[in-house]
Amino acid sequence: MWLMTVPALLVGASAAIILSLGVIHLRYTFRGTKLHPRDSDLEGRLKEVSPVITRETTMWKAWIGFNASHSSGAILFGLVYGYLALFHGAFLFASPFLLVLGLAFLAGYVFLGKVYWFSIPFRGIVLSTGLYVAALVVAAA
Numbered sequence: 001m002w003l004m005t006v007p008a009l010l011v012g013a014s015a016a017i018i019l020s021l022g023v024i025h026l027r028y029t030f031r032g033t034k035l036h037p038r039d040s041d042l043e044g045r046l047k048e049v050s051p052v053i054t055r056e057t058t059m060w061k062a063w064i065g066f067n068a069s070h071s072s073g074a075i076l077f078g079l080v081y082g083y084l085a086l087f088h089g090a091f092l093f094a095s096p097f098l099l100v101l102g103l104a105f106l107a108g109y110v111f112l113g114k115v116y117w118f119s120i121p122f123r124g125i126v127l128s129t130g131l132y133v134a135a136l137v138v139a140a141a
Contacts, residue, residue, distance in 0.1 A: 007093060007138045008086060008089035008135075009085075010131045010132070010134050010135035011081060011082075011084075011085035011131070011132060013128075014106070014129070014131040014135065015077065015078045015079075015128075016078065016082060017125075017127060018074050018081075018128050020124075021121055021125070022071045022073070022074025022078055023071070023075060025067065025121075026067075026068060026071035026072070029068050030064075085135075102132060103132060103136070106125065106132055107129065110129055
């Protein structure tokens, strides 16, 4: 049996943060009004207007779909990297491809968080990325 290492625990913690953010975001997508516009007239218009690419949906349906798929990506990262780190750490840390892929995913979220989102998810993503980088540094030492 593979013993838990500090790098594995760090990646596991990193993954848990992204997983939690994804689950919370998915809940907010389908429950409550946290992702609704403050202007109810705008919400009404979003439910009526189609994007230029197609008339088969509305901007509101696209908004919900984008939020749900975004949440799904975060949940998938959290589950896969958490599982690999905690149960197959030797495999994960022996794979430069998976390690770089995970870092690229998190770096992309850091960029998106800084440019397009607000402070709470951005801080969580930065913390998650910091834990992930720390795992890489400790594993390389």
